[in-house]
Amino acid sequence: MNSPQAAVAGADLRVPDAAGHFGPYGGRYVAETLMPAILELEEAYHRIAADPQFQQELSRLLRDFAGRPTPLFAAERLTRHIGGAAIYLKREDLAHTGAHKINNTVGQALLARWMGKRKLIAETGAGQHGVATAAAAALFGMQCRIFMGEEDIRRQAPNVQRMQLLGAAVVPVASGNGTLKDAMNEAMRYWVEAVSDTFYVIGSVAGPHPYPMMVRDFQQIIGIETRRQMLALAGRLPDALIACVGGGSNAMGLFHPFIADPVELIGVEAAGSGIGTGRHAAALCAGSVGVLHGSKSYVLQDADGQIREAHSISAGLDYPGVGPEHALLKENRRARYVAVTDDEALHAFQALCRLEGIIPALESAHALAWAMQAAKQRPRQDLLVVNLSGRGDKDLGIAVPRLQELGQDRKEDRPT
Amino acid sequence: MNRIDATFARLARRNEKALVGFVTAGDPDVGRSLPVVTAMCTAGLDLLELGVPFSDPTADGPVIQRSSARALAAGVGLVQVLDMIAVLRRKTQIPMVVFSYYNPILAYGAAAFHRDARTAGADGLLVVDLPPEESAELTGRWPDNDLCLIRLTSPTTPPERMRRIASSASGFLYHVSQLGVTGGGGLRPEEIARQLHELRAVTRLPICVGFGISSPAQAAAVARIADGVVVGSAFERLIEEHLDRPDLPEILAGRVAELKRATLRPAPVGGS
Numbered sequence: 001m002n003s004p005q006a007a008v009a010g011a012d013l014r015v016p017d018a019a020g021h022f023g024p025y026g027g028r029y030v031a032e033t034l035m036p037a038i039l040e041l042e043e044a045y046h047r048i049a050a051d052p053q054f055q056q057e058l059s060r061l062l063r064d065f066a067g068r069p070t071p072l073f074a075a076e077r078l079t080r081h082i083g084g085a086a087i088y089l090k091r092e093d094l095a096h097t098g099a100h101k102i103n104n105t106v107g108q109a110l111l112a113r114w115m116g117k118r119k120l121i122a123e124t125g126a127g128q129h130g131v132a133t134a135a136a137a138a139l140f141g142m143q144c145r146i147f148m149g150e151e152d153i154r155r156q157a158p159n160v161q162r163m164q165l166l167g168a169a170v171v172p173v174a175s176g177n178g179t180l181k182d183a184m185n186e187a188m189r190y191w192v193e194a195v196s197d198t199f200y201v202i203g204s205v206a207g208p209h210p211y212p213m214m215v216r217d218f219q220q221i222i223g224i225e226t227r228r229q230m231l232a233l234a235g236r237l238p239d240a241l242i243a244c245v246g247g248g249s250n251a252m253g254l255f256h257p258f259i260a261d262p263v264e265l266i267g268v269e270a271a272g273s274g275i276g277t278g279r280h281a282a283a284l285c286a287g288s289v290g291v292l293h294g295s296k297s298y299v300l301q302d303a304d305g306q307i308r309e310a311h312s313i314s315a316g317l318d319y320p321g322v323g324p325e326h327a328l329l330k331e332n333r334r335a336r337y338v339a340v341t342d343d344e345a346l347h348a349f350q351a352l353c354r355l356e357g358i359i360p361a362l363e364s365a366h367a368l369a370w371a372m373q374a375a376k377q378r379p380r381q382d383l384l385v386v387n388l389s390g391r392g393d394k395d396l397g398i399a400v401p402r403l404q405e406l407g408q409d410r411k412e413d414r415p416t
Numbered sequence: 417m418n419r420i421d422a423t424f425a426r427l428a429r430r431n432e433k434a435l436v437g438f439v440t441a442g443d444p445d446v447g448r449s450l451p452v453v454t455a456m457c458t459a460g461l462d463l464l465e466l467g468v469p470f471s472d473p474t475a476d477g478p479v480i481q482r483s484s485a486r487a488l489a490a491g492v493g494l495v496q497v498l499d500m501i502a503v504l505r506r507k508t509q510i511p512m513v514v515f516s517y518y519n520p521i522l523a524y525g526a527a528a529f530h531r532d533a534r535t536a537g538a539d540g541l542l543v544v545d546l547p548p549e550e551s552a553e554l555t556g557r558w559p560d561n562d563l564c565l566i567r568l569t570s571p572t573t574p575p576e577r578m579r580r581i582a583s584s585a586s587g588f589l590y591h592v593s594q595l596g597v598t599g600g601g602g603l604r605p606e607e608i609a610r611q612l613h614e615l616r617a618v619t620r621l622p623i624c625v626g627f628g629i630s631s632p633a634q635a636a637a638v639a640r641i642a643d644g645v646v647v648g649s650a651f652e653r654l655i656e657e658h659l660d661r662p663d664l665p666e667i668l669a670g671r672v673a674e675l676k677r678a679t680l681r682p683a684p685v686g687g688s
Contacts, residue, residue: 029547121578304493304523
C-alpha cells in the first residue's frame with residue numbers, strides 16, 4: 001500500500017494552475033464561442049468567491065436550506081457484522097434533495113445570481129444533480145432547464161417528477177445510449193446558443209476550467225466537516241476515505257481537505273458487469289488519457305479516439321470520463337482507484353438497508369461495497385469513512401428486481 | 417506556397433470569393449463518399465473541409481451528428497480520412513483541410529498526424545475544441561509550418577481576443593456567423609458585416625464565414641462581405657436525403673455549381 005505521506009511530499013498541491021491544468025490534465029478544450037463565457041466565469045468566480053458576503057450567504061444557505069452539517073455516523077451493526085475496521089458514514093444522503101449535489105448547485109446558483117444571470121441549465125444522470133439544480137433555481141426564482149438521457153429518464157423516473165415539480169423543464173436526450181454523456185453533449189450544444197444569458201451548472205468536477213476547481217471548492221465542505229467530526233468522535237483523523245467516482249465530485253469534496261494528511265484516499269469506480277467484459281464505467285482503472293467535455297483526463301475510448309459508451313447499474317456513475325484532478329491524484333499516487341461490479345454494489349445496498357436502516361444510492365453503494373471488503377482485511381482500530389453520497393429511494397425500481405434475480409440465483413446455486 | 421494561400425491569392429486576383437465545402441468524410445461509407453467529394457471538387461468548390469467523424473460532436477447540430485454517426489458505423493476514423501485525402505490528392509489540387517474534434521488527433525499523436533496528413537496531401541487542420549490556450553501541445557510537436565492551423569472566431573469573441581487568435585492563425589480565419597451549433601438558421605448579414613469589420617482591423621488573413629448558410633441567396637449575401645463562404649450542413653442534408661441514389665455525386669455537384677454561381681453574382685447586403 002502507498003504511504004500517503006510520501007506521496008504528498010512529491011505532489012504539487014496548488015492545483016490547478018492559472019490555465020486550469022492539474023499537471024498534464026484539465027484545461028479548456030471548448031469551441032471558441034464558449035471561451036469568453038468560460039473566461040468570464042473564471043474571473044467572476046475568483047472575484048465573488050473571495051467576497052466575505054458571498055461566503056456568508058453561502059454558509060447560511062448550506063445550513064438553513066441544504067441542512068448542513070450532515071452527520072458522521074458510526075455504522076456499528078455493519079462494523080460488527082463484518083468484524084474488522086470501523087466504518088463511518090458521512091451522511092450526504094441527509095442533505096436537502098437527498099445527495100451531496102446540493103452543495104454545488106446552491107454555490108453555483110448563488111454565483112449566477114451575483115453575476116446577474118437568470119437562467120440555469122444542467123445535465124443530469126441519476127437525476128440528483130438535476131433535482132438539486134432545480135431546487136436551487138426555485139430558491140432564487142430562476143428559469144431552469146435540465147438535460148437528461150432517455151435511458152436515465154426511464155430508470156430514474158421519480159427524479160424526473162421531482163425536477164418538474166420544482167419548476168424545471170426536463171429535456172429528453174435521445175442520442176448515444178441516452179445517458180449522462182449524451183445529456184452533457186446536449187447541454188453544451190444548448191449552451192453554445194444561449195451563452196449570453198445562461199449559466200451552465202456542471203454537476204461534477206469535470207468540464208472545462210474553472211468547473212473542476214469550482215465544483216471541488218463547493219464540495220469540499222464534505223471533507224471539512226468530516227475532518228472536524230472525526231476528530232470530535234475519535235480524537236484522530238481517519239485511516240482511509242472511500243468514495244464512489246463517476247465524474248468524481250463527492251470523492252473530490254471528501255478528499256480535498258485531507259490531501260496533505262496521512263490519510264488513504266480510495267476512489268471506487270463502477271466495474272459494471274466486470275472490467276473484463278468491457279461493460280463498465282471505470283475510466284481511471286481501465287481507460288486512457290483523452291479529451292472529453294472540455295478537459296483532458298482519463299476516458300473510455302477506442303484506438304481511434306472515439307469515446308466508448310459506459311455501463312453501470314448506477315446512472316450517476318454511468319459516464320466514460322472522470323474529473324481531471326482525479327487523473328492527477330492517480331498519476332502522483334496520492335489516491336488509489338479501484339472498481340466494484342453492479343452485483344457487489346447491490347449486495348452492499350441490501351446490507352446497509354438491513355443492518356443500519358439506511359437505503360443508500362446505488363452510486364454510494366459502490367463505495368460501501370469496497371469498504372466492506374476492505375474492512376474485513378484491516379484491524380479493528382482502523383477508521384474508515386465512506387461517503388454516503390446520496391439516498392437510494394430513486395433506485396428502488398432498478399435495485400429491487402435485480403436483488404430478486406440475485407436472490408433467485410443464489411437459491412439455485414445452493415446444493416440440495 | 418501552401419495551396420490554401422495560393423487559392424486565396426488566385427481568387428483575389430480574379431475578384432472571386434471562395435466556396436468552401438464541408439463534408440463528413442466517409443458518409444455514408446468511404447466507397448460512396450469518395451465519388452461525392454470528387455464530384456463536388458470538380459463542380460467548383462474552391463476549398464474542401466473533410467470532417468473527421470466523432471462520437472461526441474458537441475459543436476454540431478442534428479444533421480452533422482447523424483452524418484458522423486453514419487460514417488462511424490461504416491468504420492471511418494482518422495486513418496480512413498487520411499487515406500481518402502491521399503486518393504483525392506491524386507485527382508485534384510484543391511486545398512484540403514482536416515476538420516476535427518481534438519480527441520481523434522490526440523489519439524493519433526500530434527507528430528504522427530502532421531507527418532501523415534502532409535504525406536497524404538492535406539493543407540490545413542481545424543480543431544473545433546482546441547482554443548489557442550491549449551494548442552501548443554499540438555503545434556509544438558510539428559516540425560514545420562507546412563500545415564496551416566485554421567482558427568475560429570465567433571460573435572462572442574472580443575476584439576483583443578480576435579487579435580490574439582489571428583496572430584496565431586494561418587491560411588484563413590473561419591468566422592462562425594452565429595451562436596449555436598452547426599445547421600442553424602436565421603443568417604443576419606448586417607450583423608456579420610459588423611463583426612467582419614472588427615476582424616479586418618486585426619488581421620490580413622482571408623476570412624471565411626460559416627454556420628447558417630444553405631441557400632444560394634445566403635451564399636451571395638455572405639460573398640459580398642467575406643472572402644469565403646462555408647457550406648456544411650446543407651450538403652450533409654442533401655447527402656442524407658439521397659443516400660441510396662446512384663446519382664448522389666451529380667446531385668451534390670449540382671448544388672455546388674449553383675452555390676458557386678451565387679457567390680459570383682453577389683446580392684446587395686440585406687437583399688432577398
